[in-house]
Amino acid sequence: MAFTPRTPRVVAARRLQRRRDRDATGRFLAEGPQAVREALARPEVVTELFGTPTALDRYAELAAAAARADVPVSEVTDEGLAALAETVAPQGLVAVCRHLDVPLEQALAGAPRLVAVLAEIRDPGNAGTVLRTADAAGAGAVVFAGEAVDPYNGKCVRASAGSLFHVDVVRAADPLETVEALRTAGLTVLATTGYGDSDLDDLADSGRLAEPTAWLFGSEAHGLPQELAAAADARVRVPLHGRAESLNLAAAAAVCLYASARAQR
């Protein structure tokens, strides 16, 4: 019989919509077929899959993949699914996943040539979008540093469009220590700021972007903390050719990360 919103396992999984319960259990929710597919591609990540009968039928290959990985698959009613999902038009599947962040040292041991650091970024949609863009640009690691949003926040997971499962995600309490560790690992650390003294185009012309690089991005509202910008090897501004006062975070990150990707080809 399909689980309802009152079935204890649905009640328990639903609690993962709250950060407190995610932190306490080391679990989070991934919603929709795309995220579930990406999660199932990583062994040991998924602990449970919920789906409506319709969705489990429509995405039978995902249900089969879960079964092969010994992941319990449970049918839920439409109401049970609605209780687990945070979007208004859920596509019938929600997976319970284990946290998958790794220590910074482990991510750096892979010698990534491109790293994105989200410093004190509190907006989950912005953070997830930058994570997705960093993945597309070929970044090996994305660091959530300082008082950044929880990478397992539902909105962040959805905005990442599966990229949360593709790159090494790191949670680092201290942004300054992160900068030191990145530099020690041989990465050039570049701070993105509207008031930077280096123009991105000039930096690209200089050939310096071909080096292994870590980009620091601050929140849209407050920018990078000053001491963090000061600790970087350079403070870089994206040129503003028109009359806009600034770019939004996702656009600025896309321009910077793709400038690196192009230089590093």
Place this chain on the structure above:
Amino acid sequence: MAFTPRTPRVVAARRLQRRRDRDATGRFLAEGPQAVREALARPEVVTELFGTPTALDRYAELAAAAARADVPVSEVTDEGLAALAETVAPQGLVAVCRHLDVPLEQALAGAPRLVAVLAEIRDPGNAGTVLRTADAAGAGAVVFAGEAVDPYNGKCVRASAGSLFHVDVVRAADPLETVEALRTAGLTVLATTGYGDSDLDDLADSGRLAEPTAWLFGSEAHGLPQELAAAADARVRVPLHGRAESLNLAAAAAVCLYASARAQR
């Protein structure tokens, strides 16, 4: 005496939150000091300014600029302002503005070297963000083509962060006719699509991006209509170096528009 939510002029202005009333009156609302400042920088755009006593005091230079331009300035109560504003934390100012779009021919007469075309993009936040990014990259015109969102939608105005007042905004009913007109004006028309046969980096290497260029962007959910992509001079994909399946619209537009800006320097 300050206007309240029931004052007829506040009631009339509030109706501009609805598209029907914007279309019927040729007016729209711009909210917050940044948008009001940009609007006032253009003669004839603002027809009325509402502000709380606190905001009119804090932004006295904007109230003065409005008065110099013979724009009526009206004090509203906090409740009156809340009725006019669409955000939860309005900063005390809302201006009634005239529609400012221009015909495509007029925009092309300015010989813009960079144009962004939003084809059938229905999400106002996405459209406003691309408008902002296009302005930053130096685009001279942004065309809302086909069944695109109303550029005067409040969410689009806010996401544009003032850029709605900086570039030539065009509303074009027929996207295919728009492509023809752009090409006739000497612009290379490039369609952004994940399935494009030209790689953005290769195109940049070829020097072709230095030409006057119009970029076509489609909706995040549906991409560009196929006949529109086919009508372009080339179909261009942003390279995906990692495992992300795609970029979101704002990120893809930023990468493409800035690739042109860099090539056109």
